[in-house]
Amino acid sequence: MNLWLPKTAAGKRWLGLAPSYFVIGIFMLVPMIIMGVFSFLEPNPYGGVKPVGSVAAYVKLFFEYDLEDQLVFNPGYINIIFRSFQLSTGATLLCLIIGFPVAYYITLLPENRRNLYIYLITIPFWTNLLIRTFAWIIILGRGGVIETPLLAAGIIEDSLRMMYTDGAIAIGLTYSYLPLMVLPIYASLEKIDFRLLEAASDLYATRLEVMTKVVIPLCKPGIIAGCILVFIPCLGAFIAPNLLGGGKKLMLGSLVQFQFASARNWPFGAALSMLLLSAVVIMLIFYARSARKRADMEGSG
Amino acid sequence: MTVAIDIRGVTKVYNPDSKHPVQALDNVSLSIDDNEFFTLLGPSGCGKTTLLRLIAGFEEVSGGEIMLFDEEIENLEPNRRPVNTVFQHYALFPHMTVAQNVGFGLERLKKPKSEIDATVERVLTLVKMMHLGDRRPNQLSGGQQQRVALARALAPSPKVLLLDEPLSALDLKLRQAMREELKQLQKETGITFVFVTHDQEEALAMSDRIAVMSDGEVQQIGGPTDIYEHPVNRFVADFIGDTNFIDGEIVEFNGDLVTCRIGPNSLYEAMNSGGHSVGDKVTLFLRPEKITLAAAGDSNDMQTRPGKVANMVYLGNQAAYTVDMGDGVELTAQARPREDGKLPFGIGDNLVVGFSARALRVLAQ
Numbered sequence: 281m282n283l284w285l286p287k288t289a290a291g292k293r294w295l296g297l298a299p300s301y302f303v304i305g306i307f308m309l310v311p312m313i314i315m316g317v318f319s320f321l322e323p324n325p326y327g328g329v330k331p332v333g334s335v336a337a338y339v340k341l342f343f344e345y346d347l348e349d350q351l352v353f354n355p356g357y358i359n360i361i362f363r364s365f366q367l368s369t370g371a372t373l374l375c376l377i378i379g380f381p382v383a384y385y386i387t388l389l390p391e392n393r394r395n396l397y398i399y400l401i402t403i404p405f406w407t408n409l410l411i412r413t414f415a416w417i418i419i420l421g422r423g424g425v426i427e428t429p430l431l432a433a434g435i436i437e438d439s440l441r442m443m444y445t446d447g448a449i450a451i452g453l454t455y456s457y458l459p460l461m462v463l464p465i466y467a468s469l470e471k472i473d474f475r476l477l478e479a480a481s482d483l484y485a486t487r488l489e490v491m492t493k494v495v496i497p498l499c500k501p502g503i504i505a506g507c508i509l510v511f512i513p514c515l516g517a518f519i520a521p522n523l524l525g526g527g528k529k530l531m532l533g534s535l536v537q538f539q540f541a542s543a544r545n546w547p548f549g550a551a552l553s554m555l556l557l558s559a560v561v562i563m564l565i566f567y568a569r570s571a572r573k574r575a576d577m578e579g580s581g
Numbered sequence: 582m583t584v585a586i587d588i589r590g591v592t593k594v595y596n597p598d599s600k601h602p603v604q605a606l607d608n609v610s611l612s613i614d615d616n617e618f619f620t621l622l623g624p625s626g627c628g629k630t631t632l633l634r635l636i637a638g639f640e641e642v643s644g645g646e647i648m649l650f651d652e653e654i655e656n657l658e659p660n661r662r663p664v665n666t667v668f669q670h671y672a673l674f675p676h677m678t679v680a681q682n683v684g685f686g687l688e689r690l691k692k693p694k695s696e697i698d699a700t701v702e703r704v705l706t707l708v709k710m711m712h713l714g715d716r717r718p719n720q721l722s723g724g725q726q727q728r729v730a731l732a733r734a735l736a737p738s739p740k741v742l743l744l745d746e747p748l749s750a751l752d753l754k755l756r757q758a759m760r761e762e763l764k765q766l767q768k769e770t771g772i773t774f775v776f777v778t779h780d781q782e783e784a785l786a787m788s789d790r791i792a793v794m795s796d797g798e799v800q801q802i803g804g805p806t807d808i809y810e811h812p813v814n815r816f817v818a819d820f821i822g823d824t825n826f827i828d829g830e831i832v833e834f835n836g837d838l839v840t841c842r843i844g845p846n847s848l849y850e851a852m853n854s855g856g857h858s859v860g861d862k863v864t865l866f867l868r869p870e871k872i873t874l875a876a877a878g879d880s881n882d883m884q885t886r887p888g889k890v891a892n893m894v895y896l897g898n899q900a901a902y903t904v905d906m907g908d909g910v911e912l913t914a915q916a917r918p919r920e921d922g923k924l925p926f927g928i929g930d931n932l933v934v935g936f937s938a939r940a941l942r943v944l945a946q
Contacts, residue, residue: 473670475668478639481658485689
């Protein structure tokens with residue numbers, strides 16, 4: 281007899297889920313705990329950490345020591361965080377503006393074509409993001425694909441100086457994460473009964489009102505999911521900011537990467553990561569709450 | 582009488598440029614009077630729903646005109662046509678409450694809030710759904726959703742209400758109850774109803790007039806008794822109710838009756854429908870309920886003939902008998918079970934089959 285096997289239903293369920301708990305524990309929880317611990321230690325000048333407790337990393341987020349060794353408020357990092365949120369919001373909005381019509385168009389196609397288009401949208405994921413971002417340097421850069429013909433035609437006289445700007449970063453981020461916006465929106469648009477659109481126009485809704493009163497409210501879960509899927513990796517992105525922003529215009533992700541790779545201040549990098557993590561968790565909690573409220577409201581009676 | 586909808590030579594072809602264009606409607610013309618309960622009846626694929634969708638504006642006509650109270654509407658967007666639709670599967674907005682669904686059309690028409698609230702209350706009361714205004718559609722039963730869909734379409738006071746098989750998703754009892762309610766509602770509101778169905782019973786029970794359609798064409802337009810008693814062709818006679826068809830040849834005219842030869846040497850008297858001459862091959866039709874069956878030996882003053890029960894189907898309140906007339910003709914007739922529940926005849930019994938020459942009719946086409 282297998283005496284050690286659980287007898288109750290709850291125990292059996294737990295046993296069945298054990299492998300996934302194990303994987304999540306090893307690959308997610310443990311690294312996160314390490315990060316949390318590191319953020320409260322002192323940096324080792326040659327990389328890594330010294331096992332001495334310290335909150336210096338968190339202090340550094342907001343303050344610096346002036347020449348007289350006084351702690352003064354330093355908005356530098358706060359500004360970077362603020363910029364990161366701004367750029368990520370911009371990129372998310374761009375993704376939404378481009379992604380929604382794309383998803384809507386695909387929904388209107390006949391079924392066999394729809395699958396093809398969805399497949400095409402995922403194709404960029406087959407190539408390394410680094411290489412794809414380099415391609416944008418060729419497109420946007422001095423003497424690049426956009427500038428050269430415009431210069432040759434005499435429409436512009438000087439370089440547009442598109443590279444190394446916030447705009448370039450936003451474009452890079454938008455490009456990187458656009459599929460993550462299209463796919464969830466498509467998934468929820470596809471579930472909409474298109475007879476509802478007929479019903480709305482039958483009831484005197486204009487084309488715009490059909491969109492705003494019926495289609496968008498019904499695919500709100502997809503829109504929110506898409507925004508979260510784009511916004512969160514944008515916050516932590518460092519390839520697009522480094523390559524297209526020239527590394528001068530830092531974002532949170534590039535700042536974290538810089539602390540680990542170059543500045544050798546692991547605790548500070550870890551503290552920044554913890555800040556990023558808590559921001560994301562707070563946003564997700566808000567989303568989960570609003571989703572639950574909606575489910576309660578629409579729940580079957 | 583004012584004409585509500587005038588369909589003039591409307592044609593609809595799907596995929597006209599493809600290799601396989603589908604002709605859904607072929608030069609259909611009909612007028613629907615104001616304040617009328619008009620039904621488009623036909624089997625699936627006959628074009629009835631297409632015609633309704635053309636009136637609503639969900640499809641574009643390939644040719645012809647649609648007039649709504651003397652205004653040409655066939656090129657208007659659906660939201661510019663003062664008609665509303667009750668959809669087959671209700672198509673209620675799942676993210677809105679019942680009251681919001683019903684108020685949707687009025688809001689789009691930019692009516693003042695107080696008027697919207699009053700109208701929503703009035704139509705919800707009309708369909709007996711006032712107490713469920715705060716519910717969401719997925720919290721309602723099929724019958725309740727049907728009522729909300731009806732209320733939503735009635736709320737903007739359309740000039741014409743289009744109903745696309747609205748009862749087909751309901752179970753039998755509810756369907757029968759809703760029939761009477763719909764008819765009642767039409768009388769109360771005075772709105773012209775255009776009702777699409779494939780259910781001939783529904784059509785006969787509710788309609789002022791019926792257009793029977795098949796293969797994209799209108800076969801016959803008329804009142805329920807007209808359609809049932811005087812079908813113009815075999816399709817209509819076959820589609821509405823049960824019918825016996827007998828193929829024959831006209832031998833002789835005799836006032837408004839004709840004598841037809843059936844098979845090699847059997848003669849039947851039948852009602853003429855005009856437009857035929859001696860020697861024409863014609864189809865005669867006879868409704869089963871117009872035939873009386875009696876045990877052999879019982880006499881009858883109608884045209885009686887001997888027959889033999891070939892088959893029988895028990896239906897509860899009656900039994901359908903297939904009677905072999907001995908001359909190649911088989912007739913389906915009905916008989917009620919006796920008071921003790923026993924059936925009057927069994928398979929193989931000899932009978933006397935009686936029917937009036939006025940019940941046996943020559944089809945016009």
